[in-house]
Amino acid sequence: MKLTLAEPKYLKESISIISELVTEAKFKITKTGIELVAMDPANVAMVIFKLLASSFVEYEVESEVRLSLNLNNLKQVLRRAKPNDMITLEVEDNKLNVTLKSKTKRTFSLPIIEMDEREQKIPDLSFPMTITTNSDQLVEAIEDVDIIGESVSFIGERDKFIISAEGDMSKAHIEIPADETTTIVAKADKVKAKYSVEYLKKMMAAGKLVPIVAIQFNKDYPLKLEYKTVDRLMLSFILAPRVENE
Amino acid sequence: MKLTLAEPKYLKESISIISELVTEAKFKITKTGIELVAMDPANVAMVIFKLLASSFVEYEVESEVRLSLNLNNLKQVLRRAKPNDMITLEVEDNKLNVTLKSKTKRTFSLPIIEMDEREQKIPDLSFPMTITTNSDQLVEAIEDVDIIGESVSFIGERDKFIISAEGDMSKAHIEIPADETTTIVAKADKVKAKYSVEYLKKMMAAGKLVPIVAIQFNKDYPLKLEYKTVDRLMLSFILAPRVENE
Amino acid sequence: MKLTLAEPKYLKESISIISELVTEAKFKITKTGIELVAMDPANVAMVIFKLLASSFVEYEVESEVRLSLNLNNLKQVLRRAKPNDMITLEVEDNKLNVTLKSKTKRTFSLPIIEMDEREQKIPDLSFPMTITTNSDQLVEAIEDVDIIGESVSFIGERDKFIISAEGDMSKAHIEIPADETTTIVAKADKVKAKYSVEYLKKMMAAGKLVPIVAIQFNKDYPLKLEYKTVDRLMLSFILAPRVENE
Numbered sequence: 001m002k003l004t005l006a007e008p009k010y011l012k013e014s015i016s017i018i019s020e021l022v023t024e025a026k027f028k029i030t031k032t033g034i035e036l037v038a039m040d041p042a043n044v045a046m047v048i049f050k051l052l053a054s055s056f057v058e059y060e061v062e063s064e065v066r067l068s069l070n071l072n073n074l075k076q077v078l079r080r081a082k083p084n085d086m087i088t089l090e091v092e093d094n095k096l097n098v099t100l101k102s103k104t105k106r107t108f109s110l111p112i113i114e115m116d117e118r119e120q121k122i123p124d125l126s127f128p129m130t131i132t133t134n135s136d137q138l139v140e141a142i143e144d145v146d147i148i149g150e151s152v153s154f155i156g157e158r159d160k161f162i163i164s165a166e167g168d169m170s171k172a173h174i175e176i177p178a179d180e181t182t183t184i185v186a187k188a189d190k191v192k193a194k195y196s197v198e199y200l201k202k203m204m205a206a207g208k209l210v211p212i213v214a215i216q217f218n219k220d221y222p223l224k225l226e227y228k229t230v231d232r233l234m235l236s237f238i239l240a241p242r243v244e245n246e
Numbered sequence: 247m248k249l250t251l252a253e254p255k256y257l258k259e260s261i262s263i264i265s266e267l268v269t270e271a272k273f274k275i276t277k278t279g280i281e282l283v284a285m286d287p288a289n290v291a292m293v294i295f296k297l298l299a300s301s302f303v304e305y306e307v308e309s310e311v312r313l314s315l316n317l318n319n320l321k322q323v324l325r326r327a328k329p330n331d332m333i334t335l336e337v338e339d340n341k342l343n344v345t346l347k348s349k350t351k352r353t354f355s356l357p358i359i360e361m362d363e364r365e366q367k368i369p370d371l372s373f374p375m376t377i378t379t380n381s382d383q384l385v386e387a388i389e390d391v392d393i394i395g396e397s398v399s400f401i402g403e404r405d406k407f408i409i410s411a412e413g414d415m416s417k418a419h420i421e422i423p424a425d426e427t428t429t430i431v432a433k434a435d436k437v438k439a440k441y442s443v444e445y446l447k448k449m450m451a452a453g454k455l456v457p458i459v460a461i462q463f464n465k466d467y468p469l470k471l472e473y474k475t476v477d478r479l480m481l482s483f484i485l486a487p488r489v490e491n492e
Numbered sequence: 493m494k495l496t497l498a499e500p501k502y503l504k505e506s507i508s509i510i511s512e513l514v515t516e517a518k519f520k521i522t523k524t525g526i527e528l529v530a531m532d533p534a535n536v537a538m539v540i541f542k543l544l545a546s547s548f549v550e551y552e553v554e555s556e557v558r559l560s561l562n563l564n565n566l567k568q569v570l571r572r573a574k575p576n577d578m579i580t581l582e583v584e585d586n587k588l589n590v591t592l593k594s595k596t597k598r599t600f601s602l603p604i605i606e607m608d609e610r611e612q613k614i615p616d617l618s619f620p621m622t623i624t625t626n627s628d629q630l631v632e633a634i635e636d637v638d639i640i641g642e643s644v645s646f647i648g649e650r651d652k653f654i655i656s657a658e659g660d661m662s663k664a665h666i667e668i669p670a671d672e673t674t675t676i677v678a679k680a681d682k683v684k685a686k687y688s689v690e691y692l693k694k695m696m697a698a699g700k701l702v703p704i705v706a707i708q709f710n711k712d713y714p715l716k717l718e719y720k721t722v723d724r725l726m727l728s729f730i731l732a733p734r735v736e737n738e
Contacts, residue, residue, distance in 0.1 A: 073662060076639040104668050108637055111661035144352055147322040169357035170319060176350050271553035390598055392569040416565060422596050
């Protein structure tokens with residue numbers, strides 16, 4: 001296996017974001033790309049990552065490879081990559097070799113770890129509503145509610161998306177109307193659900209990589225955030241709901 | 247009551263500065279503007295804030311309103327305002343609603359708190375000397391003496407303003423001559439007084455908002471710093487002296 | 493004694509770097525420049541600093557002056573110098589007066605301390621290899637190995653310079669080839685030695701001041717890093733080896 005990226009950004013930033021949710025994970029490297037599906041230790045969030053073969057300048061994979069790594073270690077190494085470095089990934093002697101090449105050649109060897117865990121299955125979810133908006137707009141809204149409380153309500157209507165939170169005394173209410181930057185595809189008139197702000201803050205960081213996010217949710221049902229760039233990257237997150245006792 | 251600001255800066259930065267001195271305060275909203283007069287909990291510093299009605303694009307006040315708020319809460323909300331947001335303040339159901347409007351509409355509701363405290367009276371002070379200088383110059387000088395000690399001497403003469411501090415072993419001595427950026431209006435030949443560096447650091451932050459500061463002081467007597475922009479903002483501070491035992 | 497610098501940078505940054513290794517030191521001020529030779533408290537590293545008389549706009553020294561100072565105090569004062577300030581150093585009443593002059597005149601007085609310590613002698617070292625490279629390249633390499641372990645191996649060959657580190661499980665290996673930016677002058681085919689990453693991080697900070705560094709080392713023998721700018725500054729470091737038990 002030998003994989004070379006000309007642009008470190010997608011791998012580097014994705015691993016940095018994922019490592020905030022999961023510290024150890026199993027990568028599956030197939031002819032179509034690098035994949036990772038992992039649950040966070042609290043079993044509240046799932047991350048699904050795929051970096052497509054087409055984003056590599058060199059992509060040699062003879063047979064499917066499974067590779068478990070400590071993501072903090074990997075993140076630290078990838079952080080050392082400068083924007084113009086070529087990154088090569090190779091497996092040798094039960095190590096992953098990450099080579100950063102510019103004028104100098106810098107090689108880091110990371111241990112491949114053992115993970116017994118069975119493969120994570122991506123749940124089959126269906127949603128009554130899909131809101132597609134600017135990633136930055138979601139970032140702003142989550143930062144807004146972060147000053148108020150630990151959980152946030154997502155309320156989808158046919159013509160607007162509302163994000164709101166209530167603290168002991170204070171409240172926040174953000175209205176994003178359907179317009180040229182926000183589209184709402186709805187099979188229901190109104191959908192309302194509640195999620196953890198802390199997890200959302202970690203997930204929405206993917207807005208640095210992909211300018212558009214698709215948001216799907218339903219009452220007492222998981223949320224799905226999907227960040228996608230054609231032929232390159234897919235980074236999506238599934239988050240368990242906060243069930244309201246009311 | 248409905249007040250709308252087109253430019254968040256003056257309100258946002260003022261509240262941020264004031265909240266370093268006072269955590270809860272009573273605003274008085276009259277036909278001429280929003281006012282706040284408050285003492286810090288240690289009774290060492292007073293802050294006097296006035297944002298004039300003329301800095302608002304919409305200013306509807308039927309009768310005088312008194313409104314006590316936790317300034318940290320208010321600061322957190324105002325921090326969420328971006329430079330192009332319109333800010334609207336309204337009172338509803340014993341809450342202050344702060345609306346930030348750009349493409350989205352974001353509303354924060356803050357509790358109006360109870361404050362028994364009687365109204366603060368602004369003391370009637372008269373000074374033998376007024377030094378008007380660049381706000382940045384005062385910032386630099388206070389940062390200079392901050393490395394030396396906890397208190398600073400302000401020494402005004404007819405042709406120069408001296409800021410000095412003495413630590414256990416070290417000393418600092420800054421001389422600002424009267425010139426095109428610094429004017430000194432003096433009824434005495436020399437005035438010397440001592441104040442707390444820690445408080446001055448919090449106060450001089452108003453230099454971010456207003457480029458000119460008027461400095462007034464007298465021996466064993468309070469200091470007054472006044473930051474003013476015509477038709478908009480007045481932010482001034484009164485600071486008790488450090489009386490020397492010598 | 494009266495010394496004036498038109499450009500604070502060399503003195504300011506050098507003292508800041510040296511103060512990370514040594515907190516008190518004796519300066520020797522002669523007709524040729526200001527010198528300092530000091531060991532760190534753990535006796536692992538020596539710093540040799542010389543700021544030549546030719547980098548001053550005014551340099552009056554009648555007889556040799558010895559001056560012991562707390563470098564943290566001096567650093568704090570020099571940090572207050574802005575790029576366009578003129579810095580003047582004078583001795584008066586057992587104090588060092590540092591004057592920063594722009595539109596204002598700011599004078600700091602620092603105590604001259606007592607140091608019994610006998611003069612540090614610079615050891616007479618000879619090396620089988622000298623590698624001259626870009627300071628930034630050394631900075632990058634040390635930051636690379638810093639994520640792996642506490643000690644680093646320097647390996648010099650006739651055509652390349654290798655910096656490598658091994659942690660419990662991970663490894664880093666950086667190859668810098670001899671080329672237009674890196675020259676290797678070797679009396680031996682291969683030289684390998686081991687040093688502390690923590691000390692190297694403090695020393696390599698001199699790359700901010702001087703773009704080229706000369707690196708000299710030998711097996712179980714000290715390392716020498718030399719940063720030099722003609723007619724101005726010489727800042728060099730000697731670092732004891734980490735002797736390997738193998």
